[in-house]
Amino acid sequence: MPPPETIFCAQQIKIPPELPDILKQFTKAAIRTQPHDVLQWAAAYFSALSKGETLPVKERIEMPLAAEKMDAGLTPGLLKILHKQLSPKGTVTVAELKEKWKHLCLPEEQLDAILQLDNFGEEVKWMDILALGCSVLGKSILSSMKHACEILTEDPEGGAARIPFETFSYLYFYLASVDGDIPKEETETFLHKMKEQADKQAGMVLLRNFLPPLSTPF
Known part of the structure; x- marks a missing residue:
């Protein structure tokens, strides 16, 4: 060599x-x-x-809340x-x-x-x-779904964080089934209500209509 x-x-x-x-x-x-x-x-x-x-x-630095580490x-x-x-x-x-x-x-x-x-x-x-x-x-199924919407949405950052109802329905039903403590009737009633709202938004779910503001470390 x-x-x-x-x-x-x-x-x-x-x-x-x-x-x-x-x-x-x-x-x-x-x-x-x-x-x-x-x-x-x-x-x-x-x-x-x-x-x-x-x-x-990552798309941007995640800034933790004051109470988080x-x-x-x-x-x-x-x-x-x-x-x-x-x-x-x-x-x-x-x-x-x-x-x-x-x-x-x-x-x-x-x-x-x-x-x-x-x-x-x-x-x-x-x-x-x-x-x-x-x-x-998330600390609850709804806050978990909000994280999912933030991740999956094609809306710009800080926007409505909309996702198709079909996607939302699949994720919510899956989490509810894994949880095991949420009655099937309650899940179906909630998704029916979300479907009615989505039909008015071109098939897109706007979860923020059903949740108080949730700060996320995005």
Whole structure:
């Protein structure tokens, strides 16, 4: 093996022209995402970048409320990253879910606890995991659904956070069934009321009509 080339002057150092922009974008992404383990997250970031996959990057910094403390656990911003990465597939393997979870430096035991809430096999519907993730973030089924609306909406930030009634109905019914304490009749009555309101809004649910303001760390 020939010895490594000795560098005698700066002119011998060749810097790829795209490197400064790559590093700039990486730095911005790290600041927005605030990963708990920078090295682990960086490996996932550049792996996704090289494969043309969705990057594990938050849209913006999550600012905790005065009464809250950000830790290594799930947040709305991180759940939204997972949704962007996994929702196109519809159904994903638990192994792939765990890999993406790990890339975001989230605690494995938190995902294990979520998976124990239902009888999952080796594959899971992503929307079911999204619903259960929102239930971790919310203190009630309605606040959980508000998190889901914030994550799924195509409305601009701070807007109405509308989602299609079909999507809302699926998530709400699923969470109610997992909860087990909400009577089926009560669930059906609530969804019927939401459907009536959605029909007046081109089929879109506006949950804020049914909830007091809920501050979220977006």
